[in-house]
Amino acid sequence: xxxxxxxxxxxxxxxxxxxxxxxxxxxxxxxxxxxxxxxxxxxxxxxxxxxxxxxxxxxxxxxxxxxxxxxxxxxxxxxxxxxxxxxxxxxxxxxxxxxxxxxxxxxxxxxxxxxxxxxxxxxxxxxxxxxxxxxxxxxxxxxxxxxxxxxxxxxxxxxxxxxxxxxxxxxxxxxxxxxxxxxxxxxxxxxxxxxxxxxxxxxxxxxxxxxxxxxxxxxxxxxxxxxxxxxxxxxxxxxxxxxxxxxxxxxxxxxxxxxxxxxxxxxxxxxxxxxxxxxxxxxxxxxxx
Numbered sequence: 001x002x003x004x005x006x007x008x009x010x011x012x013x014x015x016x017x018x019x020x021x022x023x024x025x026x027x028x029x030x031x032x033x034x035x036x037x038x039x040x041x042x043x044x045x046x047x048x049x050x051x052x053x054x055x056x057x058x059x060x061x062x063x064x065x066x067x068x069x070x071x072x073x074x075x076x077x078x079x080x081x082x083x084x085x086x087x088x089x090x091x092x093x094x095x096x097x098x099x100x101x102x103x104x105x106x107x108x109x110x111x112x113x114x115x116x117x118x119x120x121x122x123x124x125x126x127x128x129x130x131x132x133x134x135x136x137x138x139x140x141x142x143x144x145x146x147x148x149x150x151x152x153x154x155x156x157x158x159x160x161x162x163x164x165x166x167x168x169x170x171x172x173x174x175x176x177x178x179x180x181x182x183x184x185x186x187x188x189x190x191x192x193x194x195x196x197x198x199x200x201x202x203x204x205x206x207x208x209x210x211x212x213x214x215x216x217x218x219x220x221x222x223x224x225x226x227x228x229x230x231x232x233x234x235x236x237x238x239x240x241x242x243x244x245x246x247x248x249x250x251x252x253x254x255x256x257x258x259x260x261x262x263x264x265x266x267x268x269x270x271x272x273x274x275x276x277x278x279x280x281x282x283x284x285x286x287x288x289x
Contacts, residue, residue, distance in 0.1 A: 021283050023064065025069065025070055027275025046280075056116075065278075066098070069091045070268070072268070081258070083254045086144075096132045096267065098271060106118065106123075121274050125271070128260050145249060149249045150249055152248070156245055160238045167235065172188070179199075189222060191222045192212060193232075193239070198220045198222055209227075211224075
């Protein structure tokens with residue numbers, strides 16, 4: 001069937017309606033690629049799948065496929081020994097969690113319930129629970145690694161906290177004590193990654209330290225007092241060690257995920273197909289088709 005005929009039949013509008021009912025990128029792409037079939041066997045299989053999803057939706061609603069994001073690029077990097085970022089690992093985690101939720105949805109509530117043509121899809125889903133649990137334990141958000149992700153990271157962050165406390169304690173005693181009259185405001189501020197205090201330019205000689213910035217008018221100099229230079233240097237070194245520890249954690253999680261690339265890829269393929277099938281079921285229900 002040529003494109004002109006499909007256009008006259010408003011096939012594109014049906015496909016658009018179908019695509020709107022898919023929740024994942026892969027599911028929507030699968031809907032857009034749908035073309036009329038000529039094989040009687042394939043047509044019958046497709047109709048059986050739509051019917052089965054229709055009946056499941058009527059009985060217990062639709063499963064959610066929102067966590068099924070494309071991960072193939074990440075899997076290819078894992079297969080050549082690459083290390084993924086925290087965001088990529090979380091996407092894999094959400095994909096596996098979605099696989100677990102959809103698999104649970106697919107289970108029959110009673111042992112005597114008749115299996116349908118979708119059971120084969122649900123049976124193939126593998127959530128890989130140990131991997132998802134470990135990723136969730138270590139990665140709290142895309143830009144936040146848990147203190148307990150490793151003993152090394154926990155130790156470093158405790159040292160960062162202690163050093164930060166020392167810097168604030170030292171500078172607080174300055175801004176509220178002997179240097180108060182030399183300051184534009186009694187505050188502690190940051191310039192780059194260094195803690196500074198805002199000193200009136202005419203009192204520069206009264207506050208030994210390193211100048212990191214000045215106000216637009218030149219009336220205020222942001223000085224890092226010599227008393228905290230070493231502490232600031234220690235902080236910079238600790239932050240570097242923190243990043244190194246985080247990279248070690250991400251490398252370990254990536255190595256763990258690399259053992260399951262085939263399973264993860266299969267989960268994504270099945271979830272995409274199920275999203276497509278349930279989009280058909282949802283459209284059929286809405287159209288009373």
